[in-house]
Amino acid sequence: MGLSDILSQVDGMSDPPVEQWNPEFCGEIDIEIKRNGDWFHEGSKIGRIKLVKLFASILKREGEHFFLVTPVEKVQIKVESTPLVAVRFECVDNTLVFYNNLDQQIILDANHPIDVSNGEPAIIWKRKIPARLTTKLMYQLQLFAIEQGGLKDDGLYISSNDHSFLLEKTS
Template identity: 40%
Template sequence: MTSSPGSSFGLEDTLKAILPEGKFAGPLPPVHLWNPEGCGDIGMEIRADGSWWHEGGRIHRERLVKLFSRILRKDEDGVTYLVTPHEKVLVHVEDAPFLAVRVDRTGEPGPDQQLTFTTNLDYQTTAGPDAPIRIETDPETGAPAPYVLVRGRLEAKLTRPVFYELAELAVPAPDGTNRLGVWSRGVFFPLGPMA
């Protein structure tokens, strides 16, 4: 990303906003508070396999991808951006911006257990009231597409092995309907009908 003509900020200021403590382990920047006027399209894309691309070329530097991922924001209109205090650019997301590559269960099986997902970029989210699991079903094939909310409106698509692990944890729905699902932080998330 380049600065707009006439702007008085530099790369150092932008990096301080993105990495306030100078490291990835620090708090995420408050992108929900940033509303820059300028918006551009620089050919940034996140493909369904989780790879990041810029103007048709794959971004191979993992540190750069992680840096960009810290300033991702999906707005109410469904459009995803890279946002700094000074500008924002469109990111074309083919499916979901993250992939859930691991799930860990803690606590006793049932309503009190917690399911924590780790993404391909090392973010963690624990499913519950503020981080739902949802399933979309392909109308033609009937194949499920499972997602979990990571932050804001940004989701991770569950990889096939993670979804299979969830399926092994599935129990009948508490309301007696013909559905199976999983519990996390007191919420029951349906995964699909019983076979």
């Protein structure tokens, strides 16, 4: 099976069990994810979205570091901001569904909350990988939260899936 065969299956496949893989660290590889979500290898942009999705499917976070992991090797990559970028959301039956720059979706819930602790708001995606909220998306969420009545004494909150999430502190 060649690379093109693997890439043709990426869209329809489930995520590999990366959390179960703990191979030896093999060093760093010259792959960097820029703030806008673009992936680069040796300074050149990776233009094939299926290849980016394949790499993203084996991305693992350990503390503040990110790795591409297979059952037999683990290589560290550079991430400028966050590996993913949340680009839009929609509300379906009082539940917010977020989409990232790879057109993957996740429901905002207790397992996938919004994190505003580091000054750059992000939704925590699968395997605790953050997806930075774009400025435009953050403004849309703030307006939506105000419409929901989420302005409280200590901050602005948004609700999804019977949970409340802090978007911004007011004090």
